[in-house]
Amino acid sequence: MKRAPTADILWLFILTRIALIVVTYFAYTLLHGPRPPQYIAPPVSLLATAMSWKRWDAIHYVEIAQFGYRSPFDSAFFPLFPLLISICAHLVGNHGYLLFGMLISNLALLGALFTLYQLASEALGDQVSRRTLLYLCIFPTAFFFFAAYNESLFLLLVTGCFLALRRRRWWLAGLLGMLASLTRSPGILLVLPFLWEAWIARDNLGLLAEPAERSHWRAFLWRALPVVLIPVGTALYSLYCWHLFHSPFSFAAVQYRWSHRTVWPWEGIWKALVELFWLQPVGSLFSVHLVLDLSATLGFIVLAVLGWRRLRFSYTLWMAALLLLYLVEPSINQPDSLISNQRFVLEMFPGFMTLAALACEHRRLHQAITLIFPPLLATLTIIFIMGLWMV
Numbered sequence: 139m140k141r142a143p144t145a146d147i148l149w150l151f152i153l154t155r156i157a158l159i160v161v162t163y164f165a166y167t168l169l170h171g172p173r174p175p176q177y178i179a180p181p182v183s184l185l186a187t188a189m190s191w192k193r194w195d196a197i198h199y200v201e202i203a204q205f206g207y208r209s210p211f212d213s214a215f216f217p218l219f220p221l222l223i224s225i226c227a228h229l230v231g232n233h234g235y236l237l238f239g240m241l242i243s244n245l246a247l248l249g250a251l252f253t254l255y256q257l258a259s260e261a262l263g264d265q266v267s268r269r270t271l272l273y274l275c276i277f278p279t280a281f282f283f284f285a286a287y288n289e290s291l292f293l294l295l296v297t298g299c300f301l302a303l304r305r306r307r308w309w310l311a312g313l314l315g316m317l318a319s320l321t322r323s324p325g326i327l328l329v330l331p332f333l334w335e336a337w338i339a340r341d342n343l344g345l346l347a348e349p350a351e352r353s354h355w356r357a358f359l360w361r362a363l364p365v366v367l368i369p370v371g372t373a374l375y376s377l378y379c380w381h382l383f384h385s386p387f388s389f390a391a392v393q394y395r396w397s398h399r400t401v402w403p404w405e406g407i408w409k410a411l412v413e414l415f416w417l418q419p420v421g422s423l424f425s426v427h428l429v430l431d432l433s434a435t436l437g438f439i440v441l442a443v444l445g446w447r448r449l450r451f452s453y454t455l456w457m458a459a460l461l462l463l464y465l466v467e468p469s470i471n472q473p474d475s476l477i478s479n480q481r482f483v484l485e486m487f488p489g490f491m492t493l494a495a496l497a498c499e500h501r502r503l504h505q506a507i508t509l510i511f512p513p514l515l516a517t518l519t520i521i522f523i524m525g526l527w528m529v
Contacts, residue, residue, distance in 0.1 A: 190524070
């Protein structure tokens with residue numbers, strides 16, 4: 139195992155956290171500043187500034203941690219992240235749910251940076267791995283890694299699962315996959331790269347050779363056995379939903395609230411293009427949404443294709459499975475049918491590896507990324523903390 143540059147990773151983590159804190163303080167204070175004609179405003183407290191991060195899905199996670207699942211609509215939010223928040227808050231007398239949610243999210247990101255470095259360095263080398271982490275931390279929607287959202291925890295568990303697969307620690311990979319499927323619904327898709335890696339290990343070890351092919355098949359099946367742990371996470375949550383709401387798949391049934399429908403993979407993209415170029419006026423809120431979500435979606439489709447020959451097939455398989463899932467379940471009745479895809483691509487770590495590899499080959503691409511990503515990150519962060527709808 140290559141030793142990670144601990145100091146560099148810590149500095150990247152700390153500096154990007156400080157940057158988000160500075161943006162939060164100045165933006166929230168100034169945007170709650172004086173209004174004409176008096177131009178007088180009360181000072182903004184630090185607590186109010188911190189509470190500015192309790193927006194959108196963070197509200198649901200914090201309230202589930204505090205009060206439990208109270209309605210079927212809550213079941214759309216998988217349980218591991220709010221459970222961890224609840225455990226931490228109970229240790230200090232049921233206080234600080236939001237702050238613990240943000241702390242867990244940030245610590246999970248730190249862990250994910252170390253696991254992702256190992257995966258990227260083994261696949262593409264040290265320089266690419268460092269840029270992979272940089273691009274992940276300055277990506278325009280990377281503020282979700284700072285908020286009380288489950289993206290960081292999911293990324294940590296997914297990259298941990300892949301690292302365990304690379305180390306041939308099958309039971310650990312299965313356990314991490316189970317925890318990932320308790321964190322977000324796409325976690326169950328880890329079954330696919332798990333089975334592929336188990337198959338490759340069988341082939342690499344000469345398990346198809348005669349005359350012991352049958353015993354070698356048994357060895358493969360034993361190696362692949364821990365894969366059953368991954369859907370166990372989803373099954374446990376289904377049983378919990380059945381107990382609470384008398385519907386084992388309520389987490390899927392309530393997706394209509396966000397206009398999710400099952401369609402052909404190209405329908406959501408086509409509808410988004412029609413909305414952007416024909417239906418939405420230039421300068422409208424939805425036109426900006428569409429540009430961001432289309433750019434993220436199409437960009438990561440391109441990265442999946444370009445990464446085909448650069449990365450292990452299991453990485454491409456994971457990325458393709460995620461893309462397919464989000465493309466066949468778009469918010470088809472919304473003006474922005476690809477809504478939230480700019481957040482969902484944060485889970486597609488192989489895309490960041492491919493982007494870093496391309497940027498190492500093309501200096502101008504690296505310059506463009508470092509010029510475009512940070513201002514967009516700051517802008518979207520401000521929109522989020524002000525409670526405006528963006529992603």
